[in-house]
Amino acid sequence: xRAWRIAAIVTVLAGFPATAAAQDAEALRRxxxxxxxxxxxxxxxxxxxxxxxxxxxQRLESRPxxxxxxxxxxxxATPPTVAAPAAPATxxxxxxDLARPRQPFTLxxxxxxxxxxxxxxxxxxxxxxxxxxxVEKAQAGTFAGRENRxxxxxxxxxxxxxxxxxxxxxxxxxxxxxxxxGERSLEVNLAEAYLTLLTLPFSTQAKLGFMRNRFGxxxxxxxxxGPQVDRPNVLVKFLGDEGLRESGAELxxxxxxxxxxxxxxGVFNGDNDEAFGRGSLKAPxxxxxxxxxxxxxxxxxxxxxxxxATGETPDRRRSTLAGLDAKFKFTPEGWRHSLLTVGGExxxxxxxxxxxxxxxxxxxxxxxxxxxYAYAEVQPWQRWLGGVRYDWTQYPVDPGDEWAVEPYIAFxxxxxxxxxxxxKHTERSHRVTGPDDRGSGRILDxxxxxxxxxxxAHSTHGF
Amino acid sequence: MKRPLGLLFLALLTLAGALxxxxxxxxxxxxTIPDLKALTEAVGGDLVEVDSLARSNQNPHDLEVRPSLMVxxxxxxxxxxxxxxxxxxxxxxxxxxxxxxxxxxxxGYIDASRGIPVLDVPTVRVDRSMGDVHPLGNPHYTVDxxxxxxxxxxxxxxxxxxxxxxxxxxxxxxxxxxxxxxxxLARWQTTLAPLQAARFVVYHNDFGYFFxxxxxxxxxTIEERPGIPPSPAxxxxxxxDMKDAGARVVIVxxxxxxxxxxxxxxxxxxxxxxxxxxRLGAASGSEAYLAxxxxxxxxxxxxxx
Numbered sequence: 001x002r003a004w005r006i007a008a009i010v011t012v013l014a015g016f017p018a019t020a021a022a023q024d025a026e027a028l029r030r031x032x033x034x035x036x037x038x039x040x041x042x043x044x045x046x047x048x049x050x051x052x053x054x055x056x057x058q059r060l061e062s063r064p065x066x067x068x069x070x071x072x073x074x075x076x077a078t079p080p081t082v083a084a085p086a087a088p089a090t091x092x093x094x095x096x097d098l099a100r101p102r103q104p105f106t107l108x109x110x111x112x113x114x115x116x117x118x119x120x121x122x123x124x125x126x127x128x129x130x131x132x133x134x135v136e137k138a139q140a141g142t143f144a145g146r147e148n149r150x151x152x153x154x155x156x157x158x159x160x161x162x163x164x165x166x167x168x169x170x171x172x173x174x175x176x177x178x179x180x181x182g183e184r185s186l187e188v189n190l191a192e193a194y195l196t197l198l199t200l201p202f203s204t205q206a207k208l209g210f211m212r213n214r215f216g217x218x219x220x221x222x223x224x225x226g227p228q229v230d231r232p233n234v235l236v237k238f239l240g241d242e243g244l245r246e247s248g249a250e251l252x253x254x255x256x257x258x259x260x261x262x263x264x265x266g267v268f269n270g271d272n273d274e275a276f277g278r279g280s281l282k283a284p285x286x287x288x289x290x291x292x293x294x295x296x297x298x299x300x301x302x303x304x305x306x307x308x309a310t311g312e313t314p315d316r317r318r319s320t321l322a323g324l325d326a327k328f329k330f331t332p333e334g335w336r337h338s339l340l341t342v343g344g345e346x347x348x349x350x351x352x353x354x355x356x357x358x359x360x361x362x363x364x365x366x367x368x369x370x371x372x373y374a375y376a377e378v379q380p381w382q383r384w385l386g387g388v389r390y391d392w393t394q395y396p397v398d399p400g401d402e403w404a405v406e407p408y409i410a411f412x413x414x415x416x417x418x419x420x421x422x423x424k425h426t427e428r429s430h431r432v433t434g435p436d437d438r439g440s441g442r443i444l445d446x447x448x449x450x451x452x453x454x455x456x457a458h459s460t461h462g463f
Numbered sequence: 464m465k466r467p468l469g470l471l472f473l474a475l476l477t478l479a480g481a482l483x484x485x486x487x488x489x490x491x492x493x494x495t496i497p498d499l500k501a502l503t504e505a506v507g508g509d510l511v512e513v514d515s516l517a518r519s520n521q522n523p524h525d526l527e528v529r530p531s532l533m534v535x536x537x538x539x540x541x542x543x544x545x546x547x548x549x550x551x552x553x554x555x556x557x558x559x560x561x562x563x564x565x566x567x568x569x570x571g572y573i574d575a576s577r578g579i580p581v582l583d584v585p586t587v588r589v590d591r592s593m594g595d596v597h598p599l600g601n602p603h604y605t606v607d608x609x610x611x612x613x614x615x616x617x618x619x620x621x622x623x624x625x626x627x628x629x630x631x632x633x634x635x636x637x638x639x640x641x642x643x644x645x646x647x648l649a650r651w652q653t654t655l656a657p658l659q660a661a662r663f664v665v666y667h668n669d670f671g672y673f674f675x676x677x678x679x680x681x682x683x684t685i686e687e688r689p690g691i692p693p694s695p696a697x698x699x700x701x702x703x704d705m706k707d708a709g710a711r712v713v714i715v716x717x718x719x720x721x722x723x724x725x726x727x728x729x730x731x732x733x734x735x736x737x738x739x740x741x742r743l744g745a746a747s748g749s750e751a752y753l754a755x756x757x758x759x760x761x762x763x764x765x766x767x768x
Binding site for chain 1: 518520522525527528529530531533534537538551552554555557558559560561562563566567568569591594595690691692718719
């Protein structure tokens with residue numbers, strides 16, 4: 001019994017410090033919790049004051065010059081009041097201001113400090129191709145003379161913006177690896193330089209300068225903006241590697257119709273090496289185009305166009321081109337990009353050429369030739385796109401024809417960067433040989449790749 | 464060949480003459496986005512006929528420039544743009560519409576961003592490694608009803624430039640709109656006050672003005688960077704942050720956002736999804752803007768409940 005008593009006393013004595021220690025730990029925990037809460041409170045207060053300061057700073061920095069009071073400020077701590085109508089910080093110009101001719105420094109006032117009066121952008125288009133050895137020898141690939149190479153096809157510096165309240169200007173300078181007379185070289189050229197008069201009466205606009213002509217679907221587009229790595233063969237054969245790019249003027253008119261219709265007429269020198277080339281306003285290249293557009297519900301859109309161009313060749317013979325084009329897009333509701341795009345062009349060329357008979361006597365003959373291409377592409381995801389193009393063309397002067405099929409895929413990590421990979425199979429009706437009758441370019445199997453990136457501003461493109 | 468073309472030209476000219484050029488006395492106004500259409504209707508009332516280039520289900524950042532937009536702008540007296548580089552595509556529409564009345568610098572070109580205390584103006588050098596950043600600041604000011612007084616004042620000045628004789632009527636309509644806006648703002652403050660404990664995840668940073676106005680907290684964005692689709696690693700981080708938030712998390716999506724992705728994230732993180740701006744353009748007239756904001760407030764409040 002005594003032993004039990006002793007044991008109980010020992011247990012109580014031993015347990016007392018433990019209980020005291022537990023109470024201490026509990027107090028400590030409470031203290032830590034209080035500290036934690038205090039820290040969180042401080043953190044919240046700091047965060048709040050930091051946000052207030054940031055907000056004030058942004059407000060000060062974003063205040064237009066010269067500053068003017070505004071009644072409604074950025075989100076306040078208390079519910080805002082709207083009773084007092086607020087005047088804009090910089091009041092829009094009055095009628096007297098608008099009647100006064102605008103000066104460049106007035107426009108500068110619209111911009112923030114440090115901004116230029118125009119936009120600058122760079123578009124770099126790098127392409128590569130792998131092709132059979134015999135095609136390389138014949139220099140008969142899609143990128144003639146640059147077979148089995150990776151090279152800068154078009155690195156373009158674009159400067160564009162409003163010239164004044166009445167006109168807009170665009171200047172493009174491009175550097176590219178060219179192949180001419182058996183030599184490869186890096187050349188810098190003026191790609192475009194034109195102004196557009198925006199405020200002409202009767203819904204008209206005029207474009208003057210050196211420009212890519214609005215002829216058909218793709219001619220106006222730069223190589224980096226094309227739907228495939230390369231231009232369709234029919235366009236290259238009928239309009240040359242550079243396409244129709246001329247100096248002159250275009251006048252457009254949009255008639256007041258319930259649907260879109262744009263009528264265009266243009267007058268140019270006629271400098272195109274392939275189709276025209278007379279290069280004189282005394283016998284100008286005259287172009288025309290009608291473009292219309294129909295929306296079949298919100299999701300479906302169709303553009304139709306008809307184009308024509310007539311001028312003279314360097315030997316003063318008539319050359320006429322006509323074309324039809326169509327483009328259809330299907331964009332499901334809420335999508336940021338089209339799911340399906342189908343497009344195509346048909347071209348007809350009627351060119352007078354001089355033909356010599358066995359005796360050496362020359363006579364004029366008409367060469368009526370045609371060609372077309374069509375493509376379809378599917379973009380199920382924002383970044384990925386796949387498509388296929390088929391094209392067939394006769395040669396504008398020589399006998400023979402060729403066809404090609406080109407499946408391709410494209411990957412765009414962002415709208416400023418794009419990679420494309422394509423396989424192109426071409427069959428020609430005849431054998432093409434290179435210098436000294438080397439190689440053969442009748443059947444081509446090419447792997448094409450393209451990397452395109454944009455720096456800075458890039459003009460918005462149409463449909 | 465010459466004769467049919469000549470006949471077509473003549474027919475178009477005749478049609479052009481036959482159409483009632485100025486039959487209606489109303490100002491024909493085109494706004495680039497539905498919010499601005501609604502605000503212009505609030506100021507212009509019966510004096511204006513307003514249409515929007517972007518539809519309510521279209522992302523205003525990257526609208527495809529269709530010629531049908533040019534048809535709308537072709538006969539407009541005024542164009543209202545959001546500015547701050549949100550609707551830069553409008554430049555291409557202007558170029559294709561051949562309408563001298565709405566080109567930049569003309570009286571009919573109204574930039575609604577004038578006078579807005581712009582948020583998120585970069586204070587450091589920005590480049591595209593940050594995504595498709597807005598170098599002039601956050602352009603989504605129209606979602607904040609507290610800024611409507613400034614926007615409507617700019618619209619009033621723009622419309623009065625074109626129809627000076629209507630200035631008193633426009634001013635009256637604007638005041639009537641503001642009189643309806645004030646109690647609505649107070650009501651929205653009350654409705655959204657309990658949501659200050661919640662955290663919001665947006666697809667794109669276009670509710671910054673709205674959140675600041677009502678004291679709401681943004682936890683993150685589904686887009687890793689503006690305009691760039693999210694990577695799996697970013698989404699995993701976002702889900703972790705949502706789980707660690709210790710509060711109700713609401714994912715805010717717009718009609719053009721990736722709703723499937725938002726639903727998946729919500730499921731993984733135990734969050735809720737609120738679809739906002741779904742009513743943009745659904746209503747028309749002076750009440751359209753208030754109805755749109757009301758719908759947004761209701762959607763957020765229901766999701767955070």
